[in-house]
Amino acid sequence: MDRGSIFRVWVPLILGAWALAIVFAKGPGPHGPTRWAGLMIAVVGFAGVMISRYTLGKSFSVTAQARALVTRGIYSKIRNPIYISGEILLVGAAIMLWQPYLLVFFVIVIPVQVLRARKEARVLEEKFGDEYREYRRQTWF
Numbered sequence: 001m002d003r004g005s006i007f008r009v010w011v012p013l014i015l016g017a018w019a020l021a022i023v024f025a026k027g028p029g030p031h032g033p034t035r036w037a038g039l040m041i042a043v044v045g046f047a048g049v050m051i052s053r054y055t056l057g058k059s060f061s062v063t064a065q066a067r068a069l070v071t072r073g074i075y076s077k078i079r080n081p082i083y084i085s086g087e088i089l090l091v092g093a094a095i096m097l098w099q100p101y102l103l104v105f106f107v108i109v110i111p112v113q114v115l116r117a118r119k120e121a122r123v124l125e126e127k128f129g130d131e132y133r134e135y136r137r138q139t140w141f
Contacts, residue, residue, distance in 0.1 A: 008053060008054075008057070008058075008060055009050065009053055009054045012050065012053065013050050016046055016049075016050070017046070020039070020042060020043065020046060023093070023096070023097065024039050024096060027096070027097045028097055028098070028099065029096070029097045029098030029099065030098060034095060034096075034098065035095075035096050035097075035098070037095060037096075038092050038093065038094070038095030038096025038097070038098075039092065039096050040092070041088060041089075041091055041092030041095060041096075042088075042089050042092025042093050042095075042096055043092070044085075044088055044092070045085045045086065045087070045088030045089025045090070045091070045092055046085070046089050047085075048074070048081055048082075048084065048085025048088060048089075049082055049085040049086055049089065051073070051074055051081075051085075052074055052075070052081040052082040052085060053082065055070060055072065055073040055074055055075055056070055056075075057070075064116070064119045064120040064122075064123040065123065066123050066124050066126070066127035066128065069124060069127075069128045069131060069132060069135065071135050075139075076139070077139060077140065078139060078140050078141060079117070079121075079135070079136065079139045079140070079141055080113070080117045080120070080141050083113040083116065083117060083141075084141060086109075086113075087106060087109065087110065087113065090102060090105065090106045090109065091103070091106055094106065117141065121136065
């Protein structure tokens with residue numbers, strides 16, 4: 001395990017799991033079955049984000065860059081699993097905390113993620129051409 005993977009994957013995993021536990025235990029809203037359901041949804045979203053980041057490895061970046069065309073793991077089915085998983089995490093948090101305004105944020109974030117995905121697609125298509133177009137035909141979002 002290299003130092004980069006520690007900071008790319010393991011530190012966010014530990015901090016994210018810790019944050020979810022704190023929010024679940026001490027956040028606003030009723031503590032009952034709905035909170036547990038929200039936690040389970042949030043955990044699925046968080047796991048998706050972490051698996052996606054791990055799969056990307058050194059290709060992970062905040063801005064659109066074409067370091068490598070990653071087509072393995074979760075990326076073999078979904079082109080933008082971090083965006084989708086992040087949305088799932090947000091819905092889970094809204095349910096867990098019983099905060100409907102977070103669902104409004106969810107609706108606002110969707111078009112932002114679509115725009116980011118389109119920008120990334122342009123960057124990847126410019127660098128990888130037909131290879132990316134074929135990958136795009138075989139995957140969702």
